Amino acid sequence: MMIACMDGQIARGAVAMGFQPWVPQQENNWEIRVVMLLSLLFQVLLIFLGPMRKRSSSPLLRFAVWSSYLLADWVADLALGLILNSMGVIGGGGSSSPIIFAFWTPFLLLHLGGPDTITSYSLEDNELWLRHLIGLLFELSSVIVIFGCSVRGNPMILATVLIVVVGVIKYCERTYSLYRGSIKGFSNNMPQRDFKPRVSYSSIEARAFDIFRLLQPFFMEMTISTQKLKMVWDIFRDDIKPSKALKMIELELNFVYDIMYTKAAVAHSRAGWVLRFICSGCIVSALAIFFSHDKGGMKRVDVSITFALLLGALALDVAAMAMFLFSDRAAVFLQESRRFKWLGRLTSAERRVWRPRRWSETTSRLNLISDCLGEPQHHSTWRRWLMMAKMRSIAKKLRDLFFIWHKKQLSDPEEEEELPPLLDFIFRGVKDDAVECRSDMRKIWGVCNSRGERVLERLKSGIMNSRDYEWLMRSVKKDDFDEQLLTWHIATDICLLDDGGAEELTKRRRLISETLSEYLLYLLVKQSEMVSAKMGVWLSRYQDTRDHVKKFLANQGLDHDGARRQLQGRLDSVDRRDMSVLFDAIHIADFLMQLPQGPRWELVSGVWKEMLTYTATKCRATTHIRQLNRGGELITLVWLLRENMGAGELQLAKISSGQPG
Structure with a gap:
């Protein structure tokens, strides 16, 4: 030719x-x-x-x-x-x-x-x-x-x-x-068995990179040796500040992203x-x-x-x-290199001036009651009302109509702390879990599988009798996690009628509870693969519960607070057999509303923290990695943070297989 x-x-x-x-x-x-x-x-x-x-x-x-x-x-x-x-x-x-x-x-x-x-x-x-x-x-x-x-x-x-x-x-x-x-x-490019981390580190990037290398098999759902696990814990250190800990997790995930999706x-x-x-x-x-x-x-x-x-x-x-x-x-190489250390200083100065995000830093949220109230009715009054309403009301109703919105919860410019309250709350909770596991390795199974039991056990004295304790314990030990999540989501939403009181800590816990409740419901409905493999069953249960709530609130012209008031204390109006989730949610909300505000929101935020860490631990590593090219998820940071601190699935696997911790 x-x-x-x-x-x-x-x-x-x-x-x-x-x-x-x-x-x-x-x-x-x-x-x-x-x-x-x-x-x-x-x-x-x-x-x-x-x-x-x-x-x-x-x-x-x-x-x-x-x-x-x-x-x-x-x-x-x-x-x-x-x-x-x-x-x-x-x-x-x-x-x-x-x-x-x-x-x-x-x-x-x-x-x-x-x-x-x-x-x-x-x-x-x-x-x-x-x-x-x-x-x-x-x-x-x-x-x-x-x-x-x-x-x-x-x-x-x-x-x-x-x-x-x-x-x-x-x-x-x-x-x-x-x-x-x-x-x-x-798999063919794992670090050698004799791989050893650096003796000392001049940058947080170098520490994160060594942890990434040690955890490489874990990202492909393989096990790693106990020796390497201990190396990870030694590098991460228990005394690390919350802000640096989260930055290291972001860096590790960024290294994973670069290998998987770039050159x-x-x-x-x-x-x-x-x-x-x-x-x-x-x-x-x-x-x-x-x-x-x-x-x-x-x-x-x-x-x-x-x-x-x-x-x-x-x-x-x-x-x-x-x-x-x-x-x-490149920062790892330049800051560790003698020949190009000057270039490392230059790039470090640039990063201090301009800090691009390594993930979206947003939490997507879904509220069941907003979903029920926001669905358009099959008559023209909805459109006429939208045309006559003020712009602020239009924005609110449109938000409820689509019921999923992205809210910048993780980077509040008004917060002067090292970390926003939500991330600080999660870090301290995971750190407490890790300390508990280190003190007694037999507790790792309970830490990884708890969905609220541990916080109930800790707070039971003084705020509830044995009957209430046993009943609440059953609500967090349901066979179906989606049923527990939906029940506590509705109960938490009803409790939001209360403004949280005057104490700053109580208000924070209230806001954290609201955020985690809506975030986990979003994962259940829109990112079901991160919560369970049984996506069809979970979605069906959500739709059934939504239909029950919508039927209960039908034709009353309620706003969100009005819907909460309508649900509060209405056990006599709910059929327990047909609306078991709604019945249990109202029952839990009625009990919680009787508690003082401080213990109430300490309990609710603790339950949601345990449900978040449970979901993060049970989600497969490859599913977490798939989210990295979509802006990432908060739950992925929680997952890797637990593994870095020794309170995750890796340590549980070692204990289950009989290997020494």
């Missing part, structure tokens, strides 16, 4: 100086120019949108990343096909394309290699690394065919070869990164840095060759597109190098 193509060129006698096409340039090749620019555009979008997805839970952003990720490869393949089709003999017809199109072809190979900030959209994409490798053979063969057909009349042979080298490197980098993020690749496995290796300089050098050389060459035979639009492709490739390379230079992984 290549020989026939070259013979055709000789027959046409089109060998000339400059950019003279071997056949007259076609006017109908505009689609090639368009798709080349589109391919470059998608690379620009992906390099900047890719890192944003770990910092945002916005569905719109996820859609933008997903569509750009899919269209980038599709457009590059389309452009390659169009160029092949325009190459005269290869296309099976008499038409051909200008030689400049042959120079553009290796840029498509470069684009198929993708930007450094995103290699896979989901974990499942990593498992397709072998298919991606086979794809390289087909793409490269197409580039070679096009290059061979244009070699006799192409004055840009050297520049084309340079871009081919860059394209092959980029494509191989992406394939290797996909392999490293796959189960097989991740970090390549970029932060010695070979990776060498390849970066080779690629940049090749692009600069190709740019210099094109800049110095006579372009008299080219259309102005083709000159502009070629410069855009060259400068775009160089800019993307520089941007990727800058992003990785200021990354957490």
Whole structure:
């Protein structure tokens, strides 16, 4: 095929100086120019949108990343096909394309290699690394065919070869990164058995990176040795401040994200840095060759597109190098290196000025009563009321209509403490659990499986009699966790009629209880895979409970507080057999409302803390990791915090298998 193509060129006698096409340039090749620019555009979008997805839970952003990720490869393949089709003999017809199109072809190979900030959209994409490798053979063969057909009349042979080298490197980098993020690749790159952490640490990033290396098998749901577990606890330290502890957890999850979803496995290796300089050098050389060459035979639009492709490739390379230079992984290397310590100080100063989020730092929330009140009725009065209401009321009703909203609970600028109250509350609770487990390893099973029993046991004296204690204990030991969650969610919502009193601590516990109650209900309904494998059963129970509450509140024109008052103390109006969840919730709320505000919210917040940690521990590691490219979840931080402090599933597995702690 290549020989026939070259013979055709000789027959046409089109060998000339400059950019003279071997056949007259076609006017109908505009689609090639368009798709080349589109391919470059998608690379620009992906390099900047890719890192944003770990910092945002916005569905719109996820859609933008997903569509750009899919269209980038599709457009590059389309452009390659169009160029092949325009190459005269290869296309099976008499038409051909200008030689400049042959120079553009290796840029498509470069684009198929993708930007450094995103290699896979989901974990499942990593498992397709072998298919991606086979794809390289087909793409490269197409580039070679096009290059061979244009070699006799192409004055840009050297520049084309340079871009081919860059394209092959980029494509191989992406394939290797996909392999490293796959189960097989991740498992084959575990730290050696004799891996030992540093004796001392100059940065929190280095401590987090060593813990990440030690816990690598755990992220793939494998067990790790007791010796490595103790190393993790020694690095994390019991006396660590809450703010530093949460930062270390964020760093560890960020290292996991980089390995699973970016080219970090390549970029932060010695070979990776060498390849970066080779690629940049090749692009600069190709740019210099094109800049110095006579372009008299080219259309102005083709000159502009070629410069855009060259400068775009160089800019993307520089941007990727800058992003990785200021990354957490680079900070570990630079701050531990003697030769580049000055650069480490520079990047540290930059991070102190500008601190990008490592996850969304938001909690999505769902309220059952808001859901019931917010569903539109099948009559026009709802729309008429919306039109007449004030803007504030419209916003509130719309919030209730969609009933799930993102509320910035974790970064209140008015809080002057090291950590927002919610995170501080969770950290101290997990730390208490870890201390209890260290003092008696036999308690680890109870700590990991408690859903409110431990706080009830601790607070039972003085605030409840034995009968109330036994009845409440049954409510947190239900066989079905979803039933317990729904029951306590409704009970907590009814108790919110009380403003929490004057004490600051009580008000905080009240707010924490409300946040965790609505957050866990959101996980149950919208992220059911994080709570249980029985998604259908859980959703069915939620829908049944919602229907019962909606039926109970029907046709009364109530707002949220009015609905709470309507539910409070109405046990006589609820059928226990048909509405068991609602009946138990009202019963619990009635008991809680009789308690003093301090003990009440201490009890409720403690129950929700135990339900949160129970859910975090029972969720699979791979399910947690899947959330990292969607902005992350608070429950994932709780999960890894427990493992770091020795109060999680890893320690439970050691005790269950009979290994010493």
